[in-house]
């Protein structure tokens with residue numbers, strides 16, 4: 220009797236550990252609103268961080284800002300035994316590249332890589348932006364504090380590095396400040412090109428752009444809701460893939476959408492006080508952000524952002540008109556909210572960097588049969604506990620049903636008819652960390 224009891228208890232413990240991990244709660248608690256506040260003020264204090272602004276001064280302009288950011292990453296690295304590789308990645312953008320490039324300019328990104336112990340060439344990226352602007356996008360001299368847009372995203376990336384540099388991960392994490400955003404997404408383009416040249420395997424980019432405003436122009440005050448923007452399918456898909464989608468589905472199941480669902484699920488599990496809002500589009504209506512150049516290059520990437528924007532406080536000359544105070548100044552930023560959204564990033568970076576590689580060559584079968592069938596290529600990672608099949612009603616945004624099927628390379632879901640659901644497969648580590656879900660792209664008929 221005693222032995223039976225012990226086994227049952229062990230089983231219970233294993234299941235419990237697989238559901239949540241204390242380390243993730245520790246990461247949430249370690250994110251400091253105070254440090255983020257200090258950094259947002261510091262960044263806003265450079266006067267302007269316009270991409271074309273002064274690069275010589277150590278007090279004002281984008282040169283001073285990027286050197287300070289690099290210095291912060293280097294300081295963090297010193298505190299973790301040089302665990303970060305910190306460098307400038309830069310590209311020359313020539314005058315006339317578009318109307319917002321009125322002179323030749325070197326667009327600098329500040330990159331900090333925390334190298335993975337097992338998969339050094341697999342990356343999960345958290346980005347913010349260095350640069351700022353006011354009403355005239357070409358005004359590179361007047362004050363443009365860009366406190367919310369986008370000192371918040373930049374401060375978040377620095378804070379995530381402080382917190383996560385205390386841990387070791389199997390995959391690499393990149394914390395990056397991009398510039399040239401307001402002039403036409405040049406920094407993102409530069410780094411996406413650099414990543415492709417270096418043959419980086421990018422699992423996902425979490426781009427943070429405006430993560431500090433809780434009072435919307437719509438009058439809503441909300442410090443719980445935030446948006447996750449993701450495009451439906453990659454723009455790099457082929458005509459053949461597009462045709463296949465018509466018959467096999469996948470219109471709302473591209474790689475960026477799976478990343479969005481992953482983040483949504485992690486937040487629902489570990490930060491139930493927050494309200495993640497998936498938005499099924501690339502970005503706001505007709506507007507852009509720095510995840511897009513990564514999407515253009517075929518990488519999964521999403522935008523994390525406040526739910527309620529305030530247009531009197533972004534891209535505005537600092538002024539008062541008819542009793543309304545215009546301008547993106549520090550006093551409008553809610554540091555607690557920025558800290559929450561930074562924690563959202565940090566726990567997803569950690570979860571993915573601790574997870575095994577996602578299954579590859581995921582296939583699905585079961586046409587005119589009573590059960591859906593799956594095949595995939597197993598990884599030989601000894602840390603893999605097994606694979607999990609997910610499914611959902613075709614109208615549901617989230618993976619509502621799942622079954623852990625063990626360390627196998629195929630499975631039949633008895634009695635689940637292929638026509639009535641969408642399906643996907645993820646890999647699960649021994650301590651319960653999961654890869655993003657892979658939507659099957661191979662079809663088999665026997």
Ligand SMILES: [Zn+2]
Nearest residue numbers: 368401533534
């Ligand atoms: Zn902006």
